Amino acid sequence: MRILVIGAFGTIGRKLVPALVEAGHQVSVSSRDPHKAAPWQELDCPRFTLDLLEPDSLPDALAKVELVYYLMHGMSDGQAHSELEAIAANNLANAASKADITRIIYMGSLVSAKPKSEHMLARVATGQALASSGVAVTELRAGIIISPGSAAFEVMRDLVGHMPLAFVPKAIGTKAPPIALENVLYYLVKLAEMPETAGMVLDAAGPEWLSYRELMLKIANHLNKKIKIMVLPGLPIQLACMVLGVITSVPQSLAKALIAGLAEQLQANPEPLRELIPQPLISLDQAIEQLLNEEQVHTYPKRWQDGVPTFRNFSSLHGFYAKAAKKVVTVQASPQALWQVINLLGGKHRYFYLNSLWAMREWMDFVVGGKGREHGRTDYRQLKVGDRVDSWTILSAEENDCLVMRFGMKAPGGGGMQLSIEALDADTCQLEVALYWHPAGFWGLVYWYFFAPWHSWLLYGMTQQMGKLAEDIEQRQSA
Numbered sequence: 001m002r003i004l005v006i007g008a009f010g011t012i013g014r015k016l017v018p019a020l021v022e023a024g025h026q027v028s029v030s031s032r033d034p035h036k037a038a039p040w041q042e043l044d045c046p047r048f049t050l051d052l053l054e055p056d057s058l059p060d061a062l063a064k065v066e067l068v069y070y071l072m073h074g075m076s077d078g079q080a081h082s083e084l085e086a087i088a089a090n091n092l093a094n095a096a097s098k099a100d101i102t103r104i105i106y107m108g109s110l111v112s113a114k115p116k117s118e119h120m121l122a123r124v125a126t127g128q129a130l131a132s133s134g135v136a137v138t139e140l141r142a143g144i145i146i147s148p149g150s151a152a153f154e155v156m157r158d159l160v161g162h163m164p165l166a167f168v169p170k171a172i173g174t175k176a177p178p179i180a181l182e183n184v185l186y187y188l189v190k191l192a193e194m195p196e197t198a199g200m201v202l203d204a205a206g207p208e209w210l211s212y213r214e215l216m217l218k219i220a221n222h223l224n225k226k227i228k229i230m231v232l233p234g235l236p237i238q239l240a241c242m243v244l245g246v247i248t249s250v251p252q253s254l255a256k257a258l259i260a261g262l263a264e265q266l267q268a269n270p271e272p273l274r275e276l277i278p279q280p281l282i283s284l285d286q287a288i289e290q291l292l293n294e295e296q297v298h299t300y301p302k303r304w305q306d307g308v309p310t311f312r313n314f315s316s317l318h319g320f321y322a323k324a325a326k327k328v329v330t331v332q333a334s335p336q337a338l339w340q341v342i343n344l345l346g347g348k349h350r351y352f353y354l355n356s357l358w359a360m361r362e363w364m365d366f367v368v369g370g371k372g373r374e375h376g377r378t379d380y381r382q383l384k385v386g387d388r389v390d391s392w393t394i395l396s397a398e399e400n401d402c403l404v405m406r407f408g409m410k411a412p413g414g415g416g417m418q419l420s421i422e423a424l425d426a427d428t429c430q431l432e433v434a435l436y437w438h439p440a441g442f443w444g445l446v447y448w449y450f451f452a453p454w455h456s457w458l459l460y461g462m463t464q465q466m467g468k469l470a471e472d473i474e475q476r477q478s479a
Contacts (some may be wrong), residue, residue: 001192002026002064006050007071012188012290014039014180016069018325019189023043030061039305052088058095065323067192068096070106075122089126093151093233095131103136103198105191110143110176110203110266117261122230136198138191140184140273143205143266144215146287147181148295151254153219156212158248160220160227162441169235171263174376177205177270180287184278190277195274205270207281210264215284221290221425223316237252237396240291249319249439262339278472299364302396304404304418304436310395311406311438318438326434327459333470334401335421337477338429341418341469342403346377346389352469353461357454362391365409374411392417413437413444431470432465 003020005015008029018040020027028046038047048061052072062068096104107473109123123141131137144152159166187204191197210218213229221226223269241256248255256284295309295316304311304322312318331338345351351358365372371391378387383397391408395416402420415437424432436453439445 001066002028003067003068003069003192004028004030004048004065004160006030006052006056006068007107008045009036009039010071011145012145013071015147015185015397016071016188017045018043018057020192023189023192024409025192028061028065037301037305038149039301041301043377052091053084055091056380059099062095062099062101064261065099066102067106068092068101069125070104071336071397073126076117081163084451085110085126085130087124089129090132093130093135096135097133097393101197103138103470104130105188106130108135108139108141108201109186110268112204112261112264113267115261115264117257117264119140119257119261119340125131132200133466134305136195138194138197138199139201140191141268142179142184142200143176143202144178145179145181145184145205145270146284146291147352148291149320150252151180152258155244155248155252155255155258156216156219156369157223157316158250158319159244160167160216160225161223162245162443163227165230167230167232167235168213169240169262170229170231170233172216173211174265175209175211176266177207177209177268178215178284178287179204179206180282180290182287183281183289186226186235186274187277188239194276197200200272202273202276203268204273204471205268205285206287206394210284218284218324219288222285222292225329232375240300246445247442248444249323251321284369295347302404303402303420304416311414311436312415313438315414316441318414320446322436322438324434324436324444325452325455327456327463328430329463329467330424331431331467331470333429333467333474334427335423335429337470337473338421338423338431340473341382341399341466342421344469345383345398345403346392347380348376350390351458351462351464354458357458361409365391368410370410402466411444412440412447414440429470431463431467433459433466436457 005013005017008017009031017027021043030048030050032051050061051057106127108127111120115121127139140261146153186203204420241259244255296314306322309321362372375390377389383394384396385397387394392405393408394405396404404418406416418434420432437448439448
């Protein structure tokens with residue numbers, strides 16, 4: 001079957017795509033950012049750049065497709081995410097009705113009997129908007145999915161991993177049926193083969209109903225952390241959102257959208273789905289254990305992505321979502337000239353701008369027993385994977401394209417630097433230098449925000465100097 005997965009690079013999509021390919025389907029994928037690295041470099045899946053808020057971007061992706069998986073949500077887009085979700089769903093519905101789409105499988109969310117929070121209302125409205133097209137829709141609803149990157153799970157992991165004492169609202173006693181990602185994926189793949197589910201709304205739930213408090217304690221136990229949870233009946237949800245915005249690495253708008261629905265008791269009738277698609281349901285303990293084991297796998301993509309274990313120093317206590325500081329500059333030079341400049345890193349130019357600030361950070365690391373003062377490179381002629389540039393380790397070196405290095409100094413978290421080149425035309429390129437940081441709890445966030453002003457200053461000067469050097473090289477070579 002010819003399938004398009006919209007939201008292919010998200011928590012569910014990045015696992016669903018290879019599962020669908022393994023099941024024998026022809027799968028194409030979409031992303032809003034054309035430069036975002038695919039999680040599966042080995043798969044030959046056609047890729048489309050889609051902006052669901054721009055209807056003109058849809059027809060090409062939907063051509064010759066029979067089935068669409070719609071895995072999108074807009075919780076990270078801020079307060080207007082409900083409105084944006086409705087517009088996006090309507091645009092897809094209209095485009096699907098004009099194409100040869102036979103069915104849409106929508107990954108929704110379990111909701112309460114009378115949804116009130118914006119998050120729950122938006123998920124229901126999205127399902128209704130998709131169904132309005134006249135194209136058959138199968139809606140699969142799930143609550144908390146136990147998976148790396150699942151926002152609800154990551155909020156709880158960050159909280160219990162770094163807070164010995166947590167004051168929480170009374171709503172912490174609300175129960176939910178967490179489900180393992182593996183079980184959700186099995187349902188989603190099987191639904192592709194079941195056109196008779198068109199028009200159905202199916203609830204996916206794990207084998208246990210647990211309060212959020214019980215969930216947090218389970219996660220803490222697997223992380224070998226102790227936390228005391230104190231319920232304050234009058235604690236406003238809004239205050240809880242503000243605190244989580246400081247403690248967790250999950251984007252604040254995303255955390256707030258989830259917390260707003262904390263007091264709403266989820267409703268689920270999982271029996272119809274279980275009878276339709278029987279499978280062994282993984283317990284919460286098994287799901288958490290599998291997740292933690294998966295985070296020890298020594299693989300990484302060629303570009304920085306949230307959650308990759310290597311970038312987080314293989315620590316389950318380092319935030320899944322990375323904080324980032326970036327600077328992009330347009331350079332009148334070729335990719336080859338820019339790469340020559342990148343290859344100067346760690347040499348006499350060091351970091352091209354305000355090297356005294358870099359030196360200050362290296363001395364700070366040296367004082368606490370780190371290797372920050374171990375200057376130099378393994379090989380000054382070329383940048384190679386596994387080699388050292390001062391205290392950085394090279395993870396990826398794609399000539400004339402991208403360099404990724406992991407930060408090696410002592411700090412509360414894991415991070416790195418990515419330098420990437422994009423050719424705009426024959427004589428012009430864009431150079432992007434980005435710093436990424438996966439904070440280890442509260443102090444990891446304090447560390448990041450303390451250095452944030454310096455990052456902006458350094459990146460601005462660094463990109464300007466690198467661009468100037470590349471233009472000088474280009475002029476000399478053209479002379």
